[in-house]
Structure formats: structure tokens, C-alpha cells
Amino acid sequence: MLTDDLNNMQKEAVLNINGPLLLLAGAGSGKTRVITYRIAYMVEQGINPFNILAITFTNKAAKEMKERVNKLLDDNGVWISTFHSMCVKILRQYINYIDYDNNFIIYDTDDSEKILKESIKELNLSDKMFPTKKVMSIISEKKDKLITPLEFEKEAFGDNIQSKMAEIYKLYQSKLKESNALDFDDIIFKTIELFKKNNDILEKYQSRFMYIMVDEYQDTNTSQYVLIKLLSQKNNNICVVGDDDQSIYAWRGANIMNILNFEKDFPGAKVIKLEQNYRSTQNILDVANSVIKNNITRKDKSLWTSNPVGEKIFYSKLKNDIEEGNFIVKKAQELKQKNYNYNDIAILYRQNSMSRILEEQLLKSNIPYRIVGGVKFYDRKEIKDVLAYLKVIFNPKDTISLKRIINVPKRGIGNTTVEKINNFTINNKINFFEALNNLDMIPDLGSKFNDLLEFRNLILYFRNFSEENTISELINEVLEKTNYLEELKQEYSEESFARIENIESFIDKAISFEELSEDKSLRKFLEDISLLSDIDNLNDTDDQITLMTMHSSKGLEYPIVFLPGLEEGIFPSYRSIVSPSKKELEEERRLCYVAITRAKEYLYITSTNSRMHNGKIIYNEKSRFLDEIPKELLFEIYKDNKKKLDNSGISQYSFTKKFNDSLDMNLDGKNYKDNYNLKPPTKVDIDFKVGDEVRQIKYGIGTVVQIDNAGADYEVTVDFKFNGRKKLMANLSKLKKHN
DNA sequence: CTCCTTTGTCTTTTT
DNA sequence: GACAAAGGAG
Numbered sequence: 001m002l003t004d005d006l007n008n009m010q011k012e013a014v015l016n017i018n019g020p021l022l023l024l025a026g027a028g029s030g031k032t033r034v035i036t037y038r039i040a041y042m043v044e045q046g047i048n049p050f051n052i053l054a055i056t057f058t059n060k061a062a063k064e065m066k067e068r069v070n071k072l073l074d075d076n077g078v079w080i081s082t083f084h085s086m087c088v089k090i091l092r093q094y095i096n097y098i099d100y101d102n103n104f105i106i107y108d109t110d111d112s113e114k115i116l117k118e119s120i121k122e123l124n125l126s127d128k129m130f131p132t133k134k135v136m137s138i139i140s141e142k143k144d145k146l147i148t149p150l151e152f153e154k155e156a157f158g159d160n161i162q163s164k165m166a167e168i169y170k171l172y173q174s175k176l177k178e179s180n181a182l183d184f185d186d187i188i189f190k191t192i193e194l195f196k197k198n199n200d201i202l203e204k205y206q207s208r209f210m211y212i213m214v215d216e217y218q219d220t221n222t223s224q225y226v227l228i229k230l231l232s233q234k235n236n237n238i239c240v241v242g243d244d245d246q247s248i249y250a251w252r253g254a255n256i257m258n259i260l261n262f263e264k265d266f267p268g269a270k271v272i273k274l275e276q277n278y279r280s281t282q283n284i285l286d287v288a289n290s291v292i293k294n295n296i297t298r299k300d301k302s303l304w305t306s307n308p309v310g311e312k313i314f315y316s317k318l319k320n321d322i323e324e325g326n327f328i329v330k331k332a333q334e335l336k337q338k339n340y341n342y343n344d345i346a347i348l349y350r351q352n353s354m355s356r357i358l359e360e361q362l363l364k365s366n367i368p369y370r371i372v373g374g375v376k377f378y379d380r381k382e383i384k385d386v387l388a389y390l391k392v393i394f395n396p397k398d399t400i401s402l403k404r405i406i407n408v409p410k411r412g413i414g415n416t417t418v419e420k421i422n423n424f425t426i427n428n429k430i431n432f433f434e435a436l437n438n439l440d441m442i443p444d445l446g447s448k449f450n451d452l453l454e455f456r457n458l459i460l461y462f463r464n465f466s467e468e469n470t471i472s473e474l475i476n477e478v479l480e481k482t483n484y485l486e487e488l489k490q491e492y493s494e495e496s497f498a499r500i501e502n503i504e505s506f507i508d509k510a511i512s513f514e515e516l517s518e519d520k521s522l523r524k525f526l527e528d529i530s531l532l533s534d535i536d537n538l539n540d541t542d543d544q545i546t547l548m549t550m551h552s553s554k555g556l557e558y559p560i561v562f563l564p565g566l567e568e569g570i571f572p573s574y575r576s577i578v579s580p581s582k583k584e585l586e587e588e589r590r591l592c593y594v595a596i597t598r599a600k601e602y603l604y605i606t607s608t609n610s611r612m613h614n615g616k617i618i619y620n621e622k623s624r625f626l627d628e629i630p631k632e633l634l635f636e637i638y639k640d641n642k643k644k645l646d647n648s649g650i651s652q653y654s655f656t657k658k659f660n661d662s663l664d665m666n667l668d669g670k671n672y673k674d675n676y677n678l679k680p681p682t683k684v685d686i687d688f689k690v691g692d693e694v695r696q697i698k699y700g701i702g703t704v705v706q707i708d709n710a711g712a713d714y715e716v717t718v719d720f721k722f723n724g725r726k727k728l729m730a731n732l733s734k735l736k737k738h739n
Numbered sequence: 740c741t742c743c744t745t746t747g748t749c750t751t752t753t754t
Numbered sequence: 755g756a757c758a759a760a761g762g763a764g
Contacts, residue, residue, distance in 0.1 A: 057753040084754045109752085184754050219753075252752065351750050356755090373752085407740095414740045533753060551751050573750055591751080614749060615755045746760075 002041055002072075006034070013272045014038045017045070017211065020232075020266035021239040022259070026303045027288070027597035028279025028557065031241050035213055036065060038239070040072040042211055049076040051210040053231075055083055057219060059536040061555060065215075079209075083224055084184065085531050087191040090205070091182075095190060097198050101180050103523060105391060106530040110379070111400045112136065112176075112183045119171040122426075125164060139169050143185035144221050144253045146192060149173050178431055180397045188223045195230055206234040216555075217242030217262075221253040229265070238266060244299050245292050248551060248591045250583070260299065277303045277597075279557055281310025283633055284603050288596040291628045295586045312635035314604045317622065321354075321565075321611035325361030328562050331604060332367060332545060335560060342368055346546045346558040348595050350571040354564065355547050357612070362545065372538055372548035378529060382488075382499040383506055387529070389478045390471075393462045394522045396433035403432070406455060409487050413455065417448045433459075458482070471525050472510040479503065494695055550595040561599035566607045567620035592625045686716075693738040694718060 003011045010030060013023050014037045025031035035054065043049055056062045059082060066080050079086070088106070096102050107115075116139070117132050142152055149170035156162030176183060182190060195202035212232050214220065217240035220228070232238035240262060247256045263269045277285055285305050292298070314331075318324040332345055347358060352374045362369045377383060385408055388401035396402070407413045424442045425435045435442065436456040439449055458481065466474045479485040485503065488496045513525055540546075546558070565571055571592070576584035596603065607622040688694050692704050694716075706717040 059753085061753080082754065106754090108754090187754075216753080248751080249753075251750085353749080353755090410741085412740070416740080531754060536753090549751065552753085554753080570750095575750070587751095612755075740764105742762105742764085744760105744762080746758100748758085749756090 020269035023241040025274040028277040029274035036068040053209040218247035277305040292593040316637040344559040368544040399432040560602040566623040688737040695738040
């Protein structure tokens with residue numbers, strides 16, 4: 001029997017397939033299992049898999065769910081995808097019904113911000129009064145609420161600033177359309193518009209999707225809610241799965257009311273709570289519960305487990321962020337000795353910038369690690385450049401990408417020339433590429449005429465080339481004909497080598513796309529990339545420690561979890577503390593709950609006395625979340641295992657804080673010892689001498705001229721091949737011997 | 740037009 | 755501290 005390995009509540013959730021159902025699934029309560037079993041049960045009941053839709057939030061989650069469903073049902077046609085890829089699929093087929101071109105491209109945040117900036121400039125508005133990011137979030141908010149530029153205009157009537165805002169929105173939207181592009185919000189917005197204006201298309205999908213399931217419902221925004229409501233109207237078999245305690249994307253428009261009001265929105269809804277946790281030890285769960293119960297806005301529930309009590313939660317207060325990194329490294333090594341793999345370990349931090357120091361410590365100790373997020377692969381300059389070429393080749397209307405590459409690599413077409421063409425396009429209401437096709441009509445181009453003509457012909461050549469060749473061949477051709485790769489090679493710096501490597505792995509990705517994808521078109525390739533997130537690429541085959549933000553960790557689990565930086569101002573963040581509304585702090589607390597519940601067996605929490613933050617040293621008190629954890633669940637670890645700081649409020653720590661930090665400058669380490677048993681900074685090792693060749697990340701390769709003592713470090717004078725003579729600190733600037 | 744210096748910004752980011 | 759954008763000199 002299919003339901004044999006389910007508990008009673010899970011069973012009920014699986015068997016209730018008709019009518020609206022709200023499944024409140026706590027962390028680690030086996031919700032993915034319930035969803036997949038539920039799908040299998042439907043099919044068992046004779047429902048055609050073709051009539052089932054399951055929506056997830058990440059491609060990774062979709063992929064995993066597909067795999068698990070495939071294990072239960074072979075050869076099924078269940079539609080499992082993210083909101084965005086589902087909508088893109090629909091729009092590719094029907095967007096011409098609302099007067100768009102079916103070959104649209106998708107603009108990422110970066111592209112969108114650029115055309116927004118242009119719009120603000122074009123309307124002669126000051127970017128002080130209308131900062132791009134701020135305006136962007138307002139437009140995004142409007143789109144989420146399904147408000148068109150015209151509606152916004154009406155709504156804003158009489159209010160000067162709002163009217164201007166509406167004007168910007170209008171221009172931004174028309175620029176998107178001219179570029180034949182959709183931004184992320186449009187993907188949902190336009191699908192709804194399509195459905196509302198074309199009832200027959202809506203009905204087609206309503207009839208197809210007789211059974212709908214939505215995962216991570218607490219993170220849906222208003223437009224996604226409307227979409228779901230539209231699609232489920234006819235058959236009313238809608239099941240949403242979520243956990244209000246894990247709602248951590250309100251700042252991005254996620255509407256927690258979607259889940260809190262589900263029973264009102266879908267009358268007759270049944271509610272099932274999954275409260276048994278199969279993931280974590282009792283202690284970890286107790287800690288999570290003790291924190292989250294301080295939130296006021298939440299549905300009442302309490303997770304329990306029949307798992308063993310487990311170890312206490314380890315807590316350690318360290319002197320600074322470097323010591324914190326050291327501590328984690330040491331514990332990780334200990335755990336590795338105890339037959340754990342590095343794979344079992346995750347370090348979850350509040351903000352990406354915290355990864356740097358951790359990385360340095362791991363690197364120093366030769367512990368393998370991988371970082372999720374941070375500077376994303378597809379956000380790297382060189383990748384964006386190559387991608388911009390591909391985008392223009394596919395869609396010459398893509399003016400943003402066109403402007404990006406028109407002078408990359410440098411071909412003497414600077415801002416002045418671009419502005420001239422720009423004015424021409426505005427005056428003649430044509431797009432940028434059309435202007436390039438009519439160069440002889442543009443005044444004052446002078447000697448740039450030929451450069452522009454050459455550039456246009458290059459793009460046309462690539463367009464032809466792309467019709468006969470594969471994507472990887474096209475990329476190679478672009479790199480070759482533009483001299484892009486050659487220039488990087490000439491630069492001969494560590495940085496340029498890294499860029500070349502990235503480009504090579506981009507080509508690898510293109511090749512594997514050619515091998516794996518059914519649809520091998522450039523269009524599909526570009527689409528896949530724009531809908532991809534970092535977490536989707538997370539592979540866990542190598543034995544490495546995983547580093548990521550707490551946000552990215554949602555939905556994942558690790559036997560061992562480290563949570564560094566549990567400090568006021570870091571976590572909870574400074575902004576959430578000073579915010580007059582309690583909402584932000586509650587979201588931070590939910591984030592804390594998410595982070596804690598990632599751990600299965602061991603949880604290590606650390607805070608520090610001081611850390612480097614935005615370029616200066618800051619001093620933080622330990623996080624209020626730590627105070628919310630009952631003392632008996634915590635096991636405090638001290639550096640020397642002898643001196644115990646007393647646990648009552650004022651620690652010896654804050655007392656000696658000022659004194660010790662003033663010693664930071666003192667290279668004589670003895671003074672630390674009493675309280676922290678820290679080692680004095682040891683003299684750094686250098687493996688080169690005068691006359692050797694060395695490498696430096698920014699300046700490249702050079703010859704050592706002179707080495708001077710400078711405290712724990714050395715001041716090294718280097719003659720760089722391409723950058724002349726520089727004086728550098730060996731350790732600080734990461735000088736390395738070049739072989 | 741390009742290169743170099745100064746100035747400003749810096750939560751989180753499933754798509 | 756790291757990076758991008760803006761401003762200024764050649």
C-alpha cells in the first residue's frame with residue numbers, strides 16, 4: 001500500500017485530493033514526500049498525470065520533485081515546474097495575443113535597472129529624487145499588484161511625485177517592449193493579462209490543470225496568488241503547502257497573508273498540520289521552538305520529534321571574526337576525524353560579505369569548500385559580455401545588451417557617439433539596431449561611421465553564423481572575431497586568467513546544453529540561463545563544506561550546521577532592529593528558525609566581540625535570539641576550557657572589551673592570554689626571495705627587488721611586467737611565488 | 740576617447 | 755574592504 005510508510009496526518013493529506021487543502025508543514029515534516037505520494041495516489045485513482053500541476057519555487061526543487069515522482073510512477077506527464085518557467089512556457093505560445101513577440105527575451109535585474117536608469121534620465125528627473133533601486137522596487141510592487149502604468153497614473157493623479165513615478169513606469173515599460181523583453185515581474189503579470197483578455201486560453205489551462213499543488217506557499221506574492229486563483233477556479237482542486245514560520249521573503253513582495261488567509265480565500269478549505277519532524281534531534285527542535293515562539297503573528301503549532309535528544313547546542317563567543325573562522329575550522333576538522341564528511345557540514349551566515357573571512361580560514365587550512373551565491377556566475381562581467389553578444393545575435397532589438405557590447409572590446413565607439421545615435425533613435429522612433437542599419441542618416445558621425453558600420457556587419461555576420469552552427473561554436477566565433485579572448489590573454493594578470501577560466505566553463509555549459517537539451521535553440525539556451533539561480537547548480541558530490549546565506553539554505557538539510565555572527569546588528573540585522581515596525585524583526589526571527597532547523601545532529605552557534613563590517617571594526621552584543629534559547633539547552637565552549645565567563649547578563653567580556661581591543665594594535669600577544677588564550681600573530685611565511693618571480697591578483701607577474709621586515713608581514717618591492725614598480729605587503733596583498 | 744582618481748554604496752535575492 | 759559609478763586630466 002502506497003500510504004504504508006506515512007504517519008496519520010501525512011496519510012490524510014495524501015488521501016484528500018478533492019477541494020481546497022491547506023497543508024501546514026513544519027520544517028522537516030516530510031512535505032516533499034507527501035506531495036509526491038499525493039501525486040502518485042491521484043494517478044492510482046485514475047487521474048491522468050497530464051491533468052496534474054505542481055509548482056515549486058526553485059528549479060532545483062522542481063528537478064528533485066520530478067525525480068521522486070518518477071520513482072513512484074514511470075512515464076508520467078505531470079507538469080512540475082516553477083511559477084516562472086511555467087509562465088514562460090505559456091507565454092512563448094500565446095503572448096502574441098496580447099501584442100508581444102513570441103521570441104521575447106528575459107531581462108535580469110541588472111538589465112532592467114539599466115533601462116530604468118535610462119528612463120529616469122530621459123525624463124530629465126534627478127536620480128537623487130528618484131534613485132533607481134527605489135523606483136525599481138515601486139514598479140515591482142505595482143506589477144505585483146497587477147497595476148498597469150495607466151492605472152498607476154490615474155491613481156497618482158494630483159500627487160506630483162507619484163505622477164512622475166507613473167511616468168517613469170510607463171516609459172520603462174515601453175522600453176521593455178521595444179527591446180522585446182520581459183522583466184521577471186512581467187512573466188507573471190503578462191500571463192495573467194493574457195488569461196484575463198483571452199478567456200478561451202484560460203479555460204484551456206483550467207481544464208488541463210484539474211489538480212494543482214503549490215509548494216512554499218508562504219513565499220508567494222500577490223500576483224502569483226491571483227494566477228493560482230485563476231487557474232484553480234474551475235475545478236477547485238487546489239492544495240497549497242507551506243509554513244508561515246518559514247516565510248522569509250516578505251521584503252521581496254512575498255505576502256504572508258496568502259497563507260494566513262487561505263481558508264477565507266478558498267471557502268470550504270480543509271487544513272491539515274504536519275507537526276512531526278523527522279529531521280532534527282529533540283534539542284535542535286527545542287531550540288528552534290523556543291526562538292520562534294517569540295513571534296506574535298503566526299499560526300499556532302508545535303513541532304515534535306521522536307528522534308533522540310541529541311547533543312546540546314554548542315555556543316562559543318569569540319574575540320573577533322578571524323577567531324570565529326578559526327573556531328569553525330577546528331571544529332570541522334574534529335568532526336572530520338569523527339567520521340563525518342565535509343559534505344555533512346554547512347556554514348550559514350546572514351550576509352554574503354561574511355563568507356570572505358571564513359573562506360580565508362578554510363583556504364589556509366586546506367579544507368575544501370563551495371560557496372553558493374555571492375557574485376553569481378552569470379553576473380560576472382566576462383560572462384555578461386559574452387551573453388550580451390548572444391542576446392543581440394538572437395534579438396537585435398535588445399538595446400541594453402547592444403549598448404553593453406558596442407565598445408567591448410574597445411573599438412573606439414565611446415559615449416559621445418552612442419549618445420548621438422541615441423538621440424537619433426528617439427527623434428525617429430526607431431530602435432538602436434535599426435539606427436545602425438541607417439547610419440548615413442545620422443548626422444555628425446565623422447570618422448566613427450566606419451567603426452559603426454564594421455560593428456553592425458560583425459553582428460550580422462554572427463547572426464548568419466548562428467543559423468548554421470551550434471551555440472558553443474558561436475561563442476568561440478564571437479570570442480575569436482572580437483578579439484575578446486586575445487585581449488584577456490594579453491592582460492596577463494591573475495584576474496584575467498580567472499576570467500578566461502570562467503569563459504571556458506561557460507563554453508562547457510553550452511556544450512552540455514547541446515548534449516542534454518531537447519530544444520537546442522539559442523532561444524532556449526538564453527531562457528534557461530535567465531531562469532537559473534545559484535542554488536540550482538548546487539552539486540553535492542564532492543566532499544566539501546557548503547557556505548551560503550541562511551536565505552539560500554531554505555529547503556536543505558545538513559547533519560552539522562554552523563551559524564556564525566549571532567550578534568545584534570548582524571543577526572538580527574541593524575535595519576530590522578531600528579525599524580519602527582515589528583514585522584522586520586519577526587522576519588529575522590523566522591530566518592533564525594529556518595537556519596536552526598537545517599541542522600540534523602549538531603548545531604554550533606558563535607558570536608564575536610568585534611568584527612570587520614563595511615570596512616570598519618564594529619562591536620556587537622550577542623544576539624537577542626541567543627537570549628531566547630533556554631540556558632540548559634546550550635553548551636558553552638571557551639577557548640581555554642578553564643576560564644568560564646559567567647552566564648548572567650553582564651559578562652566579564654563586555655567589562656574587558658575596551659581594554660582588550662586597545663591591545664589589538666599590540667603585536668605582543670601575551671596580553672591576550674589571560675582571557676582568551678590567543679596566539680600572538682605569527683610571522684607570515686614567504687616562499688620567495690629577491691630575484692624570484694611572484695604573482696599578484698591585481699598587478700600580475702613581476703620580479704622581487706627588495707624585501708623588508710614590517711611587523712608580522714614583509715614589505716616587498718616588486719617590478720611588475722605590466723604595472724611597473726610597486727611596494728606591497730606580502731601577506732595582505734597575497735603575493736605568491738610564480739612557477 | 741581613455742585612463743586614473745575620487746566618491747558613494749554596501750541585507751537577504753527561490754525567478 | 756570591495757566595487758561600481760562619476761568626474762577630471764591628458
